[in-house]
Amino acid sequence: MKDTAEMYIPTLEDMLAAHERIKPHIHRTPVLTSSYFNDLTGAELFFKCENFQKAGAFKVRGASNAVFGLSEVDAAKGVCTHSSGNHALSLSYAAGRRGIPCNVVMPRTAPEAKKAAVRGYGGTITECEPSTSSREAVFAEVQAKTGGDFVHPYNDPRVIAGQGTCSRELLEQTDGLDAVIAPIGGGGMISGTCLTLSNLAPEVKIYAAEPEQADDAYRSFKAGHIIADDAPETVADGLKVPLKDLTWHFVSNHVTDIFTASEQEIIDAMKLTWQRMKIVMEPSCAVPLATILKNRDVFAGERVGVVITGGNVDLDKLPWMKS
């Protein structure tokens, strides 16, 4: 993305164009229901299963939109990003599909399994130290050397337009919803949800769910301006990053409320979902269910879409295992 003086806010047309562009490269993931969880919550829940998505997470939507939207000239130089998580996998996957280079700066301490997955999709990893200063320095170097297009994990209109395709499918797959709830970290999924629902179904309430131990979005939302956390620690490792200007725009304008859950509540909801729905999902995905269980009065009687954001977990280090 080129730097521009003014922030570009993606539109409904951007989201619709993104959907056409990425359809050949993504799954239209299924929506699952569970009578057990309906009984437990008093709500009617519709789980949008992005854990079954290509590369294992919704992030492939935004990454594919960025990659396949590049001109031939720009694409030849490839793409680059910094991420230790699903965005790294997703951008590598999308670049691999288009056959262009993808350079990812990852901390040397990132899990070997994630690094192997990036390489498996054809991405090139440059390692940095696990600090912001090292990451920024190494990334600047990689970008200067390759000239690749920087695809930010979430603060990028192309990425947000791509993530918005998820709730468009959810609307099509359900027969009317009262609310949608998704986890919030940097705010890419929530911003895409806001983009789509505020245009296509403005009556649907949008809730964000966040770990208590990384509640910068919650505090920002209550304060009315961005408050960034300093290195939060949570089992929901996809949700540690802060809001940025573009995602703050959507959150501050369209989100109805933000709820938080404790570490134990997240782990309990995660394990219960694995047990009852037989799906493998990341800790981050359990935060919405954990907050629904805590706020029954808000959700009871409502038809609620719940975004299961990804399924890339380390099966040797599940959070309920004794270490």
Place this chain on the structure above:
Amino acid sequence: MKDTAEMYIPTLEDMLAAHERIKPHIHRTPVLTSSYFNDLTGAELFFKCENFQKAGAFKVRGASNAVFGLSEVDAAKGVCTHSSGNHALSLSYAAGRRGIPCNVVMPRTAPEAKKAAVRGYGGTITECEPSTSSREAVFAEVQAKTGGDFVHPYNDPRVIAGQGTCSRELLEQTDGLDAVIAPIGGGGMISGTCLTLSNLAPEVKIYAAEPEQADDAYRSFKAGHIIADDAPETVADGLKVPLKDLTWHFVSNHVTDIFTASEQEIIDAMKLTWQRMKIVMEPSCAVPLATILKNRDVFAGERVGVVITGGNVDLDKLPWMKS
């Protein structure tokens, strides 16, 4: 089931009637595909996900057919069985739906989670010692006292007709298959598969997959008569039971071949499926994939239905965890 002098072999009509009877009580489970596993095996695999089934396993098909096929008079006395596994849960679920008593004899050493699930569905547990003699004595007592209809976990024509509905759906959900493979323990799922495919798609080959350490069906198949194992031990705990006369009838007449896999091959295939397909499934379900990976030449280029039989696992004791 009343004892009869001659064994009754369920027919296509029994299976079709079963399907109509149980449809309100079961899920039509989805069929998932995986480009990763297609690449890995050279085959085109269609995973029939009975881990998403009601009560967490295909066994609810046969159990529901038995329960909902009872006359009002017989139903009033309820049903009974002995099982420490998915049949106990499934029969309790079905009886609960019909509102009739369900008595289950379970070893006192059975996992507390399984006992809690049986009780959760409304079943009554009578505990026995973990030996065949104790189980038989206690079960005879329970049956005499309650007068309940005995629904055997697999050697029962009603149960086999019910299990046959799974491959009927699989045929409807796929556009032509060359083969179907399912795990084999007592042979209920395989017999139902034989019943359905031999009538509706006799060109489709039927393979059974079995743990090396509980290979009684494999040895029976090669010998031409039933050979029962003496207390086999395998991580695929749903597959320890032996063939009986009715399931042997189907296996000996309709199965193309039986393949086996080692404990480590089963665990590896299980973990790989969780990682790549993001589904929670039992060790037993991994045996087919493990044997496909070992017998590439048999399956390469074929369109193969793979039955994922159930998802009731103890998340605190996964087989790749160090104990």
